[in-house]
Amino acid sequence: MHFDVVPDSWYLILSALLFTLGVVGFLIKRSLITVFMSIELMLNAVNLSFVTFAHEWHAVKGQIFVFFVMMVAAAEAAVGLAIIIAIFRARATLNVDQIDLMKL
Amino acid sequence: MHLILFLIFAGFCLAGAVNLLLQTHPINSALSLIVVMSSLAVLYLLLGAEFLAIAQIIVYAGAVMVLFTFVVMLLNVGEEERTHGSKIYRVVGFPAVIVFFSVMTTVILEAQKHMRGISLKDAITTTQDLSRVLFRDMLLPFELTSVLILIAILGAVALARKEGHS
Numbered sequence: 001m002h003f004d005v006v007p008d009s010w011y012l013i014l015s016a017l018l019f020t021l022g023v024v025g026f027l028i029k030r031s032l033i034t035v036f037m038s039i040e041l042m043l044n045a046v047n048l049s050f051v052t053f054a055h056e057w058h059a060v061k062g063q064i065f066v067f068f069v070m071m072v073a074a075a076e077a078a079v080g081l082a083i084i085i086a087i088f089r090a091r092a093t094l095n096v097d098q099i100d101l102m103k104l
Numbered sequence: 105m106h107l108i109l110f111l112i113f114a115g116f117c118l119a120g121a122v123n124l125l126l127q128t129h130p131i132n133s134a135l136s137l138i139v140v141m142s143s144l145a146v147l148y149l150l151l152g153a154e155f156l157a158i159a160q161i162i163v164y165a166g167a168v169m170v171l172f173t174f175v176v177m178l179l180n181v182g183e184e185e186r187t188h189g190s191k192i193y194r195v196v197g198f199p200a201v202i203v204f205f206s207v208m209t210t211v212i213l214e215a216q217k218h219m220r221g222i223s224l225k226d227a228i229t230t231t232q233d234l235s236r237v238l239f240r241d242m243l244l245p246f247e248l249t250s251v252l253i254l255i256a257i258l259g260a261v262a263l264a265r266k267e268g269h270s
Contacts, residue, residue, distance in 0.1 A: 003107050005223045007216055007221045008220070008221060010110065010179070012149075013212055014207055016208040016212065017118065018117060021124075022166060026122075027115075027193040028193070029125070031127060033179075034124070034133045038124070039129075040164075041124065044141060047156075052151060052222075054153070055153070060229055060237045061149075061241075064234065064242055066153075067155075067156065067234075068245065070164065071247070072152055074163055074168055075255075077171055078171065078257065078259075078260040080263040081264075082260035082261075083188040084175060085178070086263050087168055087265045095187060
């Protein structure tokens, strides 16, 4: 294999792998704050796919989409962490099994 | 060269993501997430996205993760308790995750036949190219995100404020 060329699929599989690890973290983690970190990991994994495809097809708009995802993720992190602080004040716990008021 | 750099930083990414799952203390998870995000910035550089690489460092590894570590330390969150409240995630979640990953990998490997492969010699997208499209074609969405961020700031302040003070 040539040393200078990496197949696109490697980047895409890395992206799928990171997304899968994010979903697994979302499922197995019991602390609200690490569940939230897993969501950030999933967002980053999708961003990697966007950048790879933008590179493949020379589409600058793909990179701009990643830029927007970053901005929305930053806004989401600020609001999400504020909600976590509010929950911690009210319940004094961050265990997702004890914050299940809206669960069926 | 590209292959070596890719393998090193993809390895860092995966190691950080796995470590995020294995650690029981949130602060260790947050630090491994910083490793993941910084390595992703290098991968963006390899893909020729110079602006996004810097934005990734500043916005994610900088701002967002500082916010995370700040909240973990502010709330003094201890070790994670290993409770098992719901069994549904084992029955439905894990098979679904495995199916998702297998399908994605199959589709990607199938599509690889039509793609060229990435070389460091490919043209990079400079900040100039990016900003030209951003400020000509995407000006309205760009301005809308600034409104969104303003609303997010106000919402965060309103939510995190102590009750009873006015």
